[in-house]
Amino acid sequence: MNNTPNHGQPPKSPSPAASTASTAPPTSTAVARHAGVSRATVSYVLNGLAAGRVSAATQDKVRAAAEELGYVPHAAARSLRSGSSGIVLIAVPADTVPAFGPLFASFLAGFQTELQSYGYTGVLHGASTGTSALETARTWAELRPAVVMALFGSPLTEQSVALLRRAGTSAVLSYGPPPAPGAHGIAMDHEEAGAVAAAHLLSAGRRAIGVVTPTEPGLEMFSGPRLAGVRAAAAAFPGARVEPLPLDHTEESAAELASRWGRLGLDSTFAYNDEYAMLLMRALQDAGVDIPGETAVVGADDLLLGRLLRPRLTSVRLELPTPAEVAALVDRLIREPETEPVVHFGSSARIVERESSR
Amino acid sequence: MNNTPNHGQPPKSPSPAASTASTAPPTSTAVARHAGVSRATVSYVLNGLAAGRVSAATQDKVRAAAEELGYVPHAAARSLRSGSSGIVLIAVPADTVPAFGPLFASFLAGFQTELQSYGYTGVLHGASTGTSALETARTWAELRPAVVMALFGSPLTEQSVALLRRAGTSAVLSYGPPPAPGAHGIAMDHEEAGAVAAAHLLSAGRRAIGVVTPTEPGLEMFSGPRLAGVRAAAAAFPGARVEPLPLDHTEESAAELASRWGRLGLDSTFAYNDEYAMLLMRALQDAGVDIPGETAVVGADDLLLGRLLRPRLTSVRLELPTPAEVAALVDRLIREPETEPVVHFGSSARIVERESSR
DNA sequence: TTGAAAGCGATACCAC
DNA sequence: GTGGTATCGCTTTCAA
Secondary structure, X not given: OOOOOOOOOOOOOOOOOOOOOOOOOOXXXXXXXXXXXXXXXXXXXXXOOOOOOOOHHHHHHHHHHHHHHOOOOOHHHXXXXXXXXXXXXXXXXXXXXXXXXXXXXXXXXXXXXXXXXXXXXXXXXXXXXXXXXXXXXXXXXXXXXXEEEEEOOOOOOHHHHHHHHHOOOOEXXXXXXXXXXXXXXXXXXHHHHHHHHHHHHHHOOOOEEEEEEEOOXXXXXXXXXXXXXXXXXXXXXXXXXXXXXXXXXXXXXXXXHHHOHHHHOOOEEEOOOHHHHHXXXXXXXXXXXXXXXXXXXXXXXXXXXXXXXXOOOEEEEEEOOOHHHXXXXXXXXHHOOOOOOOEEEOOEEXXXXXXXXX | OOOOOOXXXXXXXXXXXXXXXXXXXXXXXXXXXXXXXXXXXXXXXXXXXXXXXXXXXXXXXXXXXXXXXXXXXXXXXXXXXXXXXXXXXXXXXOOOHHHOOHHHHHHXXXXXXXXXXXXXXXEEEEEOOOOOHHHHHHHHHHOOOOEEXXXXXXXXXXXXXXXXXXXXXXXXXXEEOOOOOOOEEEEOOHHHHHHHHHHHHHHOOOOEEEEEEEOOOOOHHHHHHHHHHHHHHHHOOXXXXXXXXXXXXXXXXXHHHHHXXXXXXXXXXXXXXXXXXXXXXXXXXXXXXXXXXXXXXXXXXOOXXXXXXXXXXXXXXXXXXXXXXXXXXXXXXXXXXXXXXXXXXOOEEEEEOOHHHO
């Protein structure tokens, strides 16, 4: 990989041919010349600040010229001048992305649209977790984003938050895990998810609960608290036992786990999500374990998937904050950058009971 | 929604408090002052062009000052000056995103990392399909991206490609569908996928093939060609019949389809992907249809899911171009912007035979 | 009603 | 070895 310290600049082109087909991109100066007015006038007209300043005839001339030349303002120049980029940087840990479900994808889609309606430019940035938090923050800071929203496992430390804030970022918002010092947070209460699942199993008389913890990197921050939630709930029941069950996202891993199921002596499981639940359930069924008779299974996320399984899958549903709510929060943080960092609890968990845990 | 013509600027803050905690973000001027040198010197040192120009002692001073102040270069300023942003804009149709599988998510993750290693900044932009192609292109063009890679259903027309090119974009690359005039393309051969599936079913003696076509918006561009591929393959077999089967991504829709399965008289199905295959298979099994006895089922994408079903799911696997290949292509297009638009066929399909079609 | 001009931050040529 | 300084495209104040 080329890693010359060229600060993110692309390698210089060997052939300095004009960057595009014919001419250089039209600037506001070109529009002004074309319309026979000054650049100032162009700016007023095109930004809707022309009321009572520029005659209607002139406005038409300007707009026609812009249209004809295919003029598009230069965001970098504007942001340089105005001092703010209007960029909301949504950081996604690149190597965890595949593990996120459709639930999350649809949140993102709505969120981006929502931001646009506020006039911000939502920009997704896949952070490769190979690099340090500070280095990653530097990359982000170069864009001078109004807000950085760090999703899930995106690296974020006190230092990197500080760096971003010095670079003019109004707020850093951690979505998922508890925020680093200085950052706001939208926390999902994974402990509660675990607790809800455990409460359900315990009240059904189960006492030996396995908790599937994915070995995929970047997911510990969810599975950890969930496990803790299960443990907390179990602590209230004398004789209850909790067993972590590391599991790869592969058939082999599930088969291996199922093969030693008897020795584990578990009467119930809380899987990381519905997909892992399916993976485990299949392996258990293939190994002759009766579900829910011998072992109850509870998934999470309440995907369509779970309803297609037999027995149908009981699932814990985490209610996420809506895109509109989050966008409104982002807008507020931009307008009031000095707001004390605070954690907004964004979710509540409830159980969707089906056959796999009866 | 606020849609005042303010060209993407965020609403002005009512409280013009300093944008960040304490001071304004440090500039190269600040670093220069702090180090007791000129801005020019700072620029040389920080960009690694100081060899034989600046003394080692001075270089150290500069770097120390930059470090201490937490200096981060301003991408907008740099891009303004240098005339190129190094941004590779990856456009994703926002409302289709949830329908993409893990396959694609992992491609994206790798691609972003790959771009980074070339020195480009990969930026994902969720295009809300509510807006016109031209308007969307304008939004993109404001960022002056080096390349726009439009995924799947992102709106792209001859006009919008032209607009982007006038704005200095080296190349527009359409990933998935056949490119608009002026754009390069990485096409996935969905017809081949359909043909491969059909060939498999036909050679197993099946003659009445149902083809599941999702009703979700934005997916026709895949399902259409696949259906066409099936039809083409079937045309070679006298007596073969092909039946499109519209299906929502819901249990109800699948149940409804299953309820009239007898009347359809089909002995096989090619589903849009493994998830739709699972949906249909479940409904058919619930309706008492034997798989593969009465009806063979073939999915697509070869997800883990398919191996967990009973019977195990036969699937068509589309080999996508690797992130590295695509990144290399992007790099080439940036360095040689005048390359004639061309379509790169990026995929080949093969069948993974399992129990559901035996 | 319009225009001249300053300046946002970084780069690189040219002179010292 | 180092430092002025013009320049990228755009916004906005002030003057005409």
